[in-house]
Amino acid sequence: MSKPSHIWTDVDYEKSGKQVGWLHLPHSVTRSAYGTLMIPIAVIANGRGPTAFFMAGNHGDEYEGQIALAKLIRSLEPGEIQGRVIILPAANLPAALDSARVSPIDQGNLNRSFPGDPDAGPTLQIAHYIDSVLFPKAALFHDFHSGGTSLDYIPFASIHEGDDAAVNAKGLAALRAFGAPLSVVWRSHRDLRFSPLAAMKHGIPALGGEFGGAGRVARSGIDLVSRGARRLLAHLGIMPPDGNAAPAPTRLVSIPSQDYFVYAPEPGLFEPAVELGDVVKPGQLCGEVHFVDNPGRAPVPCSFKAAGFVICKRHLGRVERGDCVAHLAIDTPD
Numbered sequence: 001m002s003k004p005s006h007i008w009t010d011v012d013y014e015k016s017g018k019q020v021g022w023l024h025l026p027h028s029v030t031r032s033a034y035g036t037l038m039i040p041i042a043v044i045a046n047g048r049g050p051t052a053f054f055m056a057g058n059h060g061d062e063y064e065g066q067i068a069l070a071k072l073i074r075s076l077e078p079g080e081i082q083g084r085v086i087i088l089p090a091a092n093l094p095a096a097l098d099s100a101r102v103s104p105i106d107q108g109n110l111n112r113s114f115p116g117d118p119d120a121g122p123t124l125q126i127a128h129y130i131d132s133v134l135f136p137k138a139a140l141f142h143d144f145h146s147g148g149t150s151l152d153y154i155p156f157a158s159i160h161e162g163d164d165a166a167v168n169a170k171g172l173a174a175l176r177a178f179g180a181p182l183s184v185v186w187r188s189h190r191d192l193r194f195s196p197l198a199a200m201k202h203g204i205p206a207l208g209g210e211f212g213g214a215g216r217v218a219r220s221g222i223d224l225v226s227r228g229a230r231r232l233l234a235h236l237g238i239m240p241p242d243g244n245a246a247p248a249p250t251r252l253v254s255i256p257s258q259d260y261f262v263y264a265p266e267p268g269l270f271e272p273a274v275e276l277g278d279v280v281k282p283g284q285l286c287g288e289v290h291f292v293d294n295p296g297r298a299p300v301p302c303s304f305k306a307a308g309f310v311i312c313k314r315h316l317g318r319v320e321r322g323d324c325v326a327h328l329a330i331d332t333p334d
């Protein structure tokens with residue numbers, strides 16, 4: 001049994017109608033002895049039916065999901081649904097307000113913090129509340145990401161492959177229902193500190209996805225989240241199917257292992273040799289690290305270890321040794 005959370009809320013999860021309120025995370029500091037971090041949450045409910053739980057702002061510098069879910073909060077009316085939709089559009093609020101991946105308060109990366117700890121810093125407390133209070137209410141979870149400041153992505157929705165075949169199958173059906181042009185199955189890790197894998201431990205299908213990147217706001221990513229979220233609600237029976245919003249067939253791809261990632265071998269300036277979408281072979285040049293402070297030194301190359309197409313590229317020019325500079329995905333037979 002999990003320890004109780006110190007977070008309290010002014011929303012009533014069992015009430016019908018639309019409530020836009022806050023999670024209050026006690027945060028006692030010099031300028032505010034009894035202060036709380038007020039993390040926005042919306043509960044939209046009507047009648048009997050399943051609960052969908054949508055989240056964004058897990059990483060604060062990933063914006064499409066944050067904007068799309070705020071729009072959904074304003075536009076979705078209880079009369080349109082049968083069931084409940086819980087929306088947490090800026091989950092790691094301090095990071096979202098700082099346009100940063102991690103919280104400026106405790107340097108916490110929410111997506112490496114599950115199942116959390118109610119007695120630790122704010123980021124672990126948020127993870128614990130999601131894990132112990134919100135996941136048990138949900139029939140489906142979707143966490144909307146983008147590449148953040150450092151990475152750029154071809155937009156996609158995704159699932160993580162876990163150990164439970166029934167949950168994996170439900171996740172794949174939901175991924176197809178979401179209907180992104182590109183859908184990814186992550187097979188490269190099973191780190192239970194990630195939100196989707198933490199949700200799947202509760203037996204619920206969990207989707208993710210990268211809907212943009214490079215610290216910008218992509219209109220196409222916002223549209224994809226907005227349309228896909230409503231298609232997911234229809235998939236769950238919470239909304240009637242919308243004939244106008246039927247998804248196109250998706251291209252299903254996977255990221256099989258760590259071999260599909262490339263890392264900077266040295267600190268310096270990275271010159272990429274490929275663009276997003278390029279099809280590459282094993283041994284093909286990914287890019288070179290240049291040493292502008294020592295121009296006589298030859299650049300150090302790094303190469304792809306596997307075949308695939310470039311789904312992710314580093315956005316920032318300067319690299320430290322060990323920074324991910326690109327990764328691949330491969331087509332997955334149905």
Ligand SMILES: [Zn+2]
Pocket residue numbers: 058059062111145146147148
């Ligand atoms: Zn993210």
